[in-house]
Amino acid sequence: MDFKKLPFKNIARHPGRSALLVSLVAVLAFAMLAGTLMTASLRHGLQSLEQRLGADVIVAPKTAKSTTDLEQVMLDGVPGSFYMDASILDTVAQVEGVKQVSPQYYLATAKAGCCSYPIQIIGIDPKTDFTIQPWIARSYADELGLNDVVVGCDITGAPGTTVRFFGVECRIVAKLDETGTSLDGAAFASAETIRELMRSAVEQGQQTMDKADPDKVVSTVQIKVADGYRASDIADDINLHVRGVWAVPSRSMTSGVADGVSGASRMVGMLVVAVWLLAVAVLVAAFSMTGRQRTREFAVLRVMGASRRMLSSVVITEALMLSVVGAAIGILVALCALVLFNQALESALSLPFLMPSGGTIVLVSVVTFVLSSLVGPLTSALSAMRLSKVDPGQSLREE
Amino acid sequence: MGDVVLQGAGLRKSFFRAGRDAARRFDAVADVSVALRSGEMCALMGRSGSGKSTLLNMLAGLLTPDEGTVSLSGQDLYALSDEALSRLRNQAIGVIPQGHTALHSLTVFENVELPCHMHGETTDVHDRVDSLLEKLGIAELSNAYPSELSGGELRRVAIARALVVEPQVILADEPTSDLDDENTELVMNALRAASREGRAVLLVTHEQAAATYADRVMRMDAGRIVEGVEA
Numbered sequence: 001m002d003f004k005k006l007p008f009k010n011i012a013r014h015p016g017r018s019a020l021l022v023s024l025v026a027v028l029a030f031a032m033l034a035g036t037l038m039t040a041s042l043r044h045g046l047q048s049l050e051q052r053l054g055a056d057v058i059v060a061p062k063t064a065k066s067t068t069d070l071e072q073v074m075l076d077g078v079p080g081s082f083y084m085d086a087s088i089l090d091t092v093a094q095v096e097g098v099k100q101v102s103p104q105y106y107l108a109t110a111k112a113g114c115c116s117y118p119i120q121i122i123g124i125d126p127k128t129d130f131t132i133q134p135w136i137a138r139s140y141a142d143e144l145g146l147n148d149v150v151v152g153c154d155i156t157g158a159p160g161t162t163v164r165f166f167g168v169e170c171r172i173v174a175k176l177d178e179t180g181t182s183l184d185g186a187a188f189a190s191a192e193t194i195r196e197l198m199r200s201a202v203e204q205g206q207q208t209m210d211k212a213d214p215d216k217v218v219s220t221v222q223i224k225v226a227d228g229y230r231a232s233d234i235a236d237d238i239n240l241h242v243r244g245v246w247a248v249p250s251r252s253m254t255s256g257v258a259d260g261v262s263g264a265s266r267m268v269g270m271l272v273v274a275v276w277l278l279a280v281a282v283l284v285a286a287f288s289m290t291g292r293q294r295t296r297e298f299a300v301l302r303v304m305g306a307s308r309r310m311l312s313s314v315v316i317t318e319a320l321m322l323s324v325v326g327a328a329i330g331i332l333v334a335l336c337a338l339v340l341f342n343q344a345l346e347s348a349l350s351l352p353f354l355m356p357s358g359g360t361i362v363l364v365s366v367v368t369f370v371l372s373s374l375v376g377p378l379t380s381a382l383s384a385m386r387l388s389k390v391d392p393g394q395s396l397r398e399e
Numbered sequence: 400m401g402d403v404v405l406q407g408a409g410l411r412k413s414f415f416r417a418g419r420d421a422a423r424r425f426d427a428v429a430d431v432s433v434a435l436r437s438g439e440m441c442a443l444m445g446r447s448g449s450g451k452s453t454l455l456n457m458l459a460g461l462l463t464p465d466e467g468t469v470s471l472s473g474q475d476l477y478a479l480s481d482e483a484l485s486r487l488r489n490q491a492i493g494v495i496p497q498g499h500t501a502l503h504s505l506t507v508f509e510n511v512e513l514p515c516h517m518h519g520e521t522t523d524v525h526d527r528v529d530s531l532l533e534k535l536g537i538a539e540l541s542n543a544y545p546s547e548l549s550g551g552e553l554r555r556v557a558i559a560r561a562l563v564v565e566p567q568v569i570l571a572d573e574p575t576s577d578l579d580d581e582n583t584e585l586v587m588n589a590l591r592a593a594s595r596e597g598r599a600v601l602l603v604t605h606e607q608a609a610a611t612y613a614d615r616v617m618r619m620d621a622g623r624i625v626e627g628v629e630a
């Protein structure tokens with residue numbers, strides 16, 4: 001038997017102790033990885049929401065403030081339809097400090113061919129849109145043609161298939177990347193397309209359009225503010241001078257979500273720190289107790305002629321093997337849990353939740369692996385050092 | 400009688416002991432000089448607490464003396480680095496410590512062969528271990544774990560482990576305590592045989608009967624050797 005096999009024999013002959021240490025390291029790795037990824041997903045989700053709401057100020061009809069709330073449509077994914085006169089677009093564009101404007105058109109479907117639940121269709125003007133297009137461009141490079149729709153990732157229906165909205169056959173040209181927000185349950189079309197859908201909806205008696213002409217309405221105006229101006233000032237300006245509309249800085253809309261995200265992140269963070277402190281404390285105790293329990297066995301090894309360095313290598317190898325296995329298990333379980341409970345977490349938190357990119361996940365996993373694999377070996381190395389300061393003749397007396 | 404192999408000169412070791420008033424130093428071993436010769440079996444006797452184990456540990460390079468030196472074939476043990484001392488102890492000094500000292504993760508065979516694999520490989524380890532186990536009457540226990548063994552069997556494992564590297568010196572601390580007559584005889588014969596092969600053997604014991612196997616008997620009292628120092 002090679003001396004180098006001794007740590008493995010020790011592990012194998014103490015299955016209970018080994019299993020305990022492996023589980024402890026696994027808990028450590030799990031808490032660290034799951035916690036970090038959860039926090040990262042929340043922040044990523046918030047970021048993605050802010051990007052989707054890319055405008056600095058959103059102008060909606062005053063009625064949207066009370067009826068189907070703008071925030072509900074934008075943040076919670078409750079389908080809604082509200083309209084104001086298209087001339088608002090030009091009026092708002094004239095306001096000082098407004099750099100760019102683009103209209104959006106909202107149409108809530110009833111039970112359409114594709115979905116058993118109502119979804120939100122959002123029309124954009126491909127020529128001026130600066131919020132939705134960059135996102136669509138990641139999945140679909142061409143311009144949206146008549147009766148083309150792009151769907152969020154939660155909508156059933158593969159690209160190339162068609163869906164019916166109010167009797168109009170629409171072609172799904174692309175499916176969008178996940179955003180972790182309510183927009184994942186929406187469909188997007190050009191202004192041209194959505195006007196046709198509106199007309200059709202009115203004809204079918206599914207929509208009243210507030211008796212307006214579909215060609216002469218918009219639902220919201222998205223505003224980009226010029227440098228040197230504050231979104232809140234411009235919103236105030238519009239609220240003061242433009243009748244019948246309601247302007248809101250999008251920051252104020254997402255601030256509730258941002259608060260939720262930072263609250264949840266802080267809680268997860270605190271939980272992770274608590275689990276870490278606890279697990280590290282237990283691990284340090286366990287790995288150094290290992291040393292004390294076996295003081296006599298180590299002394300016996302010294303009696304046989306093992307040097308201090310050899311003893312350290314035995315305990316460190318032992319701790320490293322157990323830790324590596326534990327860390328790997330913890331990381332695997334954490335990754336599986338996140339994949340399996342991703343959706344459940346999202347709805348339980350009712351906050352935007354978007355997993356970070358694969359690269360980030362790998363990076364975080366590697367860092368977690370290294371950190372949680374090191375606690376045991378470091379502790380063991382320290383206790384071995386402490387142990388080897390005592391003459392073996394002394395430790396032999398300790399029965 | 401052969402040459403002096405292991406020599407301790409002016410050895411002193413003191414410990415603190417909580418006294419009635421304050422902690423107080425006392426000499427567990429005080430100014431002891433001993434010489435062990437190859438082929439000689441030497442018994443060290445004395446009542447419990449007289450300093451026998453302390454002296455043996457110092458001679459084995461396991462306990463640094465406060466004063467004095469231990470030299471093995473002229474090499475000062477405590478002047479060596481840990482690495483060198485460990486190697487030397489592995490190759491030249493077989494220690495049988497007091498009590499039970501088998502490693503519980505290893506089988507009897509693995510316990511005995513372990514010293515051969517510590518500092519480079521030794522040849523024909525397998526045969527050597529087999530014949531030692533045979534000689535000590537524990538060959539059938541080769542694959543057993545220490546938890547399955549009796550006290551006498553464990554002691555024989557410790558002896559086999561000390562003999563396996565064929566060391567120049569064997570230091571045995573009470574190898575026959577709590578053994579029955581039959582086992583005592585087995586152990587004593589093994590140690591005696593080792594000395595007949597030319598090894599220097601020091602046998603620490605407080606049993607009068609065991610001393611009959613020795614070539615020379617030293618007596619220790621209160622940290623000093625009071626009888627049997629080599630003339």
Ligand SMILES: Nc1ncnc2c1ncn2[C@@H]1O[C@H](COP(=O)(O)OP(=O)(O)O)[C@@H](O)[C@H]1O
Pocket residue numbers: 394397414415427445446447448449450451452453454
């Ligand atoms: N590490 C130690 N710390 C304190 N006292 C010790 C230590 N080692 C030995 N002693 C004391 O030294 C004396 C001699 O011990 P020891 O050499 O074990 O005696 P023996 O082996 O002859 O029974 C005893 O009184 C013992 O209590």
Ligand SMILES: [Mg+2]
Pocket residue numbers: 451452453497572
């Ligand atoms: Mg003793």
